[in-house]
Amino acid sequence: MDLILFYFRKLFTVVRNEVLVLPSRVVVVLFFLFLLLLPLYTKDPYLLRIFILTSIFAILAASWDLLSGFTGQMNFGHALFFGVGAYAAALLNLRANIPPWGSIPLGALAAVLSGLIIGIPCLRLRGTYLALTTLAFPIVLTGLVFAFPDFTGGELGISGIARLTQSRVTDYYTVVVLMLGLCTIMWKITDSNIGIIFHAIREDEVAVRAAGINTTRYKLLAFSLSGFFAGISGGLYAHFMRIAGPSTLEVSLSFTVVIWAIFGGIVTIYGPVGAVFILFPLLEFLRIVQDYRTLMFAGVVLLILLYMPDGLFHWLRDKIEKECPRCKIRNVATRHTCRVCTAPLD
């Protein structure tokens, strides 16, 4: 009993001293609570469907950020991982009768393998070369899909895949909990030593090599990690939509992932996730003006970029929080002195 009380008090202290002092942390907690409690208020299947798809794409956008944002290896073919994950999960489920909880991780492993396969030639390329080359891989794979229609279903894709779970609400909880968990894992990875090396590779690869770090290994690690998470989102998509078609490999999907991530602000993980949660429902909402939908979407992206070229969430965070010049700890913008070292904030 005392132990429970102790942990309860500890939680209370952490919430009061670490969470409530910063608006961005409060927002994250509210975001978690909102997603977890949403089905208690509404069980509208359409609304839940939008949130499920948003969560799936949030994993995808965050995994792009893990690779391209952190290590600076601009990947314009992220749909490859998504498509490989979706197709592998679908084929395993349909041909080998593996249930979703087995086929999705196996599909993600297939995506890791594809990440290694494309990572090895791409390691020698940098910057724009890399971006333009990675764009090619999903297209080559689409060609293969069309060339073997008996195995891959060709233009129609593979349909008749097992449901993720039996009802919409359990689908919702599976996907949302997975999304929150995976994004937290990604955020933790980028916060660890590996993440610091990823940062350093983006800033100056030669210097990192000179410091005795095998950058090749870390770049391959980034490709496989990103491929794993993107593969999971592909598998979830295939099982939720119950179809894996060539649309999962489209160029426009690769572009959309980049738009989401850069719109939210790269090198953050939370930026791309937040951007998907703004842009994807926005696109759904714009269905009421069907003809102007994509036009307005592109217009919004373009306008926001013009004023916030670093991404929406970087800009917002800088507005509501200040960094202490002495101890580098973040404070609410309304404070005049730092909450830890009491140095004056300007």
Added chain:
Amino acid sequence: MALVIDIIIGGLINGSTFALLAIGFSLIFGVARIVNFAHTAFYMLAAYCIYVATQTMGLHAVWGMLAAIVLVTLLGMVSYKALINPIREHEGAVLIATIALAMIFQEIMSLIFTGTFLSVPALIKGFFIILGVKVFYQQLLTFCAALLVMAALWVFLMRTNLGLAIRSTAQDREVANLMGINEAQVAMITMGLSVGLAAFTGAVVVPLTILEPQMWTPPLIMMMAVVVLGGLGSLKGSFIGAYILGFAEALVVFLAPMGAYLKGPVALSIMILVLLIRPEGLFGVSFEEER
């Protein structure tokens, strides 16, 4: 034999289109380090411009071409000034700004022309026959015009002061600035030149293709493959790479059973294979020093 001629003609036409597009794309990348995903969207706009001028307003095709090139070049320069220049320091933002721009153009065109397939009559009608293969005058015209424009561009870049300024800015922006070259102005002019080339390509190719709002994506992919294959920023590389991939595409279309599906993947596989052997492309300079 007829098949061989067909392949040669197809390869030359494809190659010239890709070469014109890739050179324009390379130019603006070299000078301003902008990866312009909207490049082929300007090509599409020019094609629609000609459709409007000839079919709706009933003008002669030559006036349509001129109007298309001038209008699209102006539009390109305006969108550069208004949308890309303010965020040029942020590479990622520029990338998706150009993607968004291309999407906007595509959507506006599909709102006006409703996504139906349109076509434009040839500038010169008729054909002649070599070894039993019909060669349309329009195909010959497209090929010759492309070669002529590329030659003119070569002379412009190599023999004039402005060309020298463009080449030196591409080599080193800061030093070019120190030598008294107005870098912002050169970037602006290059953007106009690059978009103008895209518009010209659209103008000469439009009678040979079908107009639809999505027509910008297939050439975009091929153009990027050409640029990477030839080496970024290398005009010679773009030229040779364009004909390699143009012929590869024609070969696949005429010889492989699933040609239409496979032409893109085959060309891109060639690009990937070349990159495995030479990571900087056929004629690219290694960017190893650039950090």
